[in-house]
Amino acid sequence: NDPASALVFKTVADPYAGKLTLFRTFSGMIKGDSTIYNSTQEISERVGQLYMLQGKKQLPVSEVSAGDIGAVVKLKQTVTGDSFSEADEKVVFPSIVFPLPVLSRVLVPKTHADEEKISQALQRLTEEDRTLRVERNLQTSELLISGLGQVHFDVAMEKLKTRFGVEVDVKAPQIPYRETIKGTTKVQGRYKKQTGGKGQFGDTWIEISPLKRGEGFVFEDKIVGGAIPKTYIPAVEKGIEEAMANGVIAHFPMVDVKVKLYDGSYHNVDSSEMAFKIAGSLGFKQGIPDCKPTLIEPVMNMEIVVPNDHVGDVMGDLNAKRGKIQGIDPEEDSQTIRAYVPMAEVLNYAADLTSITGGRGMFVMEFDHYEDVPDNLMKKIIDSANQDFEEKH
Numbered sequence: 316n317d318p319a320s321a322l323v324f325k326t327v328a329d330p331y332a333g334k335l336t337l338f339r340t341f342s343g344m345i346k347g348d349s350t351i352y353n354s355t356q357e358i359s360e361r362v363g364q365l366y367m368l369q370g371k372k373q374l375p376v377s378e379v380s381a382g383d384i385g386a387v388v389k390l391k392q393t394v395t396g397d398s399f400s401e402a403d404e405k406v407v408f409p410s411i412v413f414p415l416p417v418l419s420r421v422l423v424p425k426t427h428a429d430e431e432k433i434s435q436a437l438q439r440l441t442e443e444d445r446t447l448r449v450e451r452n453l454q455t456s457e458l459l460i461s462g463l464g465q466v467h468f469d470v471a472m473e474k475l476k477t478r479f480g481v482e483v484d485v486k487a488p489q490i491p492y493r494e495t496i497k498g499t500t501k502v503q504g505r506y507k508k509q510t511g512g513k514g515q516f517g518d519t520w521i522e523i524s525p526l527k528r529g530e531g532f533v534f535e536d537k538i539v540g541g542a543i544p545k546t547y548i549p550a551v552e553k554g555i556e557e558a559m560a561n562g563v564i565a566h567f568p569m570v571d572v573k574v575k576l577y578d579g580s581y582h583n584v585d586s587s588e589m590a591f592k593i594a595g596s597l598g599f600k601q602g603i604p605d606c607k608p609t610l611i612e613p614v615m616n617m618e619i620v621v622p623n624d625h626v627g628d629v630m631g632d633l634n635a636k637r638g639k640i641q642g643i644d645p646e647e648d649s650q651t652i653r654a655y656v657p658m659a660e661v662l663n664y665a666a667d668l669t670s671i672t673g674g675r676g677m678f679v680m681e682f683d684h685y686e687d688v689p690d691n692l693m694k695k696i697i698d699s700a701n702q703d704f705e706e707k708h
Contacts, residue, residue, distance in 0.1 A: 317381070319343030320406040321399040328439035328478070333389045337368070338379075338399065341408075345379045345399065347387075354405045355397040360390050395445050413445045415679045416461030418468055418665050423458075423484040433458075436479035440471060447471055454491045454568060464665045490659045491613060492696065493685060494562050494569040496606035499524040504598020506590050516585035517594035519543070519551055520578035523602045526571040528611075528685060532559060537577040543591070544581060550588040551576055554595030563603040565610065565700040574599065610693050613658040616683035619668065620651050621676040628671050636660035637689070655683060 320342045327335040338345070345351065347365035352358075366373040366386045379385030400406035422437075424430040437449045437460070448461040462468045475481045501522045508515040526533060534552045543551070552574075559569040576595075617638075621629045629652060630640060638656035661667075661680065668676045688696060 317342040318401045318404040318406070319345055319399065320401075320408075321345055321379075321385075322408045323393055323395055323397045323399070324411075326395045326443050328443040334439070334442060335386055335388050336390045336393055337384065337386045339384050340379050340381050342381050342406075343401075344381070345385060347377050351399050352402040352405075353393050353397050354400040354407045355410070356392060358392055359402070360393055362387050363389065394442060411445075414463060415681055416446065416448050416463060417678060417680060418464055419459050419461040419488050419662070420468060421457045421486045421488045422460055423486065425482045425484060429481050429483065432479060432481050433475075433483070436475055436481045439479065440474060444471065452488070452491060454493075455489045457488055459488055487662055492565070492567045492610050492688070492700070494564055494567050494608060495528075495571045495611055496523065496525045496569075496603065496608050498605065498607035500602045500605040502598050502602030502605070504594040504596070504601065506594040506597055508590075509585075514582075514585040515587060515590040515593075516582040517547070517551075517587075517590035517592075518580040519576060519591065519594045519598050521551075521555075521595070521598050521602065522575040522577060523599065523606050524573045524575070525606070526573050528571055530571055532556065532570070533573040535573070535575040537575055538579070542581075543576070543579040544586075547581065547586065547588055547591040548576065550592040551595035554592035555599045557592075558596040558599045563600055564608045565697040566704045567610065567700065569603075570611075610688040610696060611685040612688050613682055614655050614684055614686050615658050615661055615680040617654050617656055617661070617664075617678055617680040618651055619654070619676060619678040620646075620649050621668075621672055622649050625672045625676065626650050626652070629668070629676065632667065632671060656680075657686070658682070 319340070321338045321340040323336055323338045325337040327337065329335055345365065347362060349362050350359050351362045353360055365376050365379055367376050367379070367383065368386055373386065376385070396411040398406060398408045422433070424433050441447050441449055446463055446467070450459050451457070452459055460468070460471070462471060472483070472485065475483065499522065501520065504519045504521060506515060506517045534555065536548050538548065555574050559572065562569055619629060626643070633640065633652070633654050633656060636656055637660055638654045641653040641655060644651040644653070664678065668678060
C-alpha cells in the first residue's frame with residue numbers, strides 16, 4: 316500500500332515496436348493503462364500495456380508490484396536513469412553516473428538512403444545506450460559518435476547496420492584547430508570597382524590587435540566626423556567576421572581578435588553596404604600576415620589510472636605525445652596520472668593504453684582549453700589544411 320516508486324534502468328530501441336522502457340518497482344505498484352509521473356523530469360507520461368520479460372518473450376500484465384521488473388513501450392520522454400513516483404509524493408532515486416566517452420569517430424553515410432535514416436537511428440541508439448554520445452561538430456561539420464572504446468564502438472556500428480539498416484564509413488575526426496594572432500597592425504581596406512553604370516566604392520582603415528585566449532571577437536567603432544556613414548559600419552563588421560570564419564592562413568576559424576575601425580571614406584553615389592563589407596574583409600586579410608598569425612590546438616584534460624609497474628611507461632608515452640603531467644595520485648595498487656595532452660596526440664589513446672598496460676589501464680578525458688601549436692609542427696598542419704581545401708574546392 317506504499318506510494319509507487321520505480322527506477323528506469325534500461326531502454327531498448329526496437330526498430331518495429333519502438334522504445335521499450337525497463338524499470339524496477341521499489342514500492343507500491345505501477346499500473347497499466349494509466350498515467351505515470353516522471354519525478355526526474357517532472358512530467359506525466361501515458362502508460363499503455365505493461366509487460367514482464369521472460370527471455371525474449373513479453374508477457375502482458377496489468378500491474379508491476381514492488382520488487383518486480385517490468386517494461387512499457389512508447390514512452391515519449393522518459394530515458395534511462397529517470398524515476399517514477401506519485402505526483403503528490405515525489406521520489407527521485409540517485410541518478411546513474413555514466414562514464415565519459417574516450418573514443419570519437421566520424422560517421423559518413425554510404426548512400427543517400429543511409430543519410431536519410433541515420434539521424435533517427437542514432438537517436439534510438441543513444442536512447443538505449445547513454446554512454447554513446449552523438450554530436451555535429453560546428454567547425455568541421457562532421458558527424459561524431461563517441462564511446463568507451465573500440466569494442467563498444469564496433470558493437471554500436473553493428474547495431475546500426477543490423478537493426479536499422481544503416482551503413483556508414485568510419486574515419487578519424489579532424490582536429491578543430493583555430494587561428495589567432497600575436498601582434499598588432501593598422502591597415503587600409505579599399506574596394507573600388509567601376510563598371511558601365513554605378514560603381515562600387517568602400518574605404519576603411521582598421522587596427523587589428525590580439526585578445527586574451529577565449530575572448531572571441533571584439534569590434535570597435537571609432538569613426539568620428541562621419542568619415543563613414545553609420546549605415547555602412549555594420550557591413551564592415553560583417554565582412555571581417557566572414558573573413559575570420561574562413562580563416563586566413565589555413566582556413567581554420569580565427570579567434571581572439573579585436574578590430575578597431577577608426578577612419579575611412581565613402582562616395583555619395585558609388586558606396587554601398589556590399590562595397591564596405593568587401594573593403595572590411597580585404598583590409599582584414601591584408602593586415603593579418605603582419606600580426607604574427609599562429610595556430611592553436613585543443614588540449615584534453617586526462618586522468619589515467621595505471622598499475623604501479625606501468626607508471627613509468629605511461630608517463631614516457633605521455634611525454635612523447637607532448638603531454639604536460641599535472642600530478643600523480645597514488646592508490647594502493649595503482650596510480651592516477653593527471654595530464655594535459657593535445658587532442659591530436661590522443662585520438663587512439665584507448666588502443667595505446669591497452670598496448671602499454673596489457674589492458675589493465677583506464678582513463679577519462681575531456682576538452683579543457685586551447686594552446687599554441689609548436690612552430691615545428693605548424694607549417695606541416697597549414698600545408699596539409701590548404702591542400703585539403705584546394706582538393707575540396
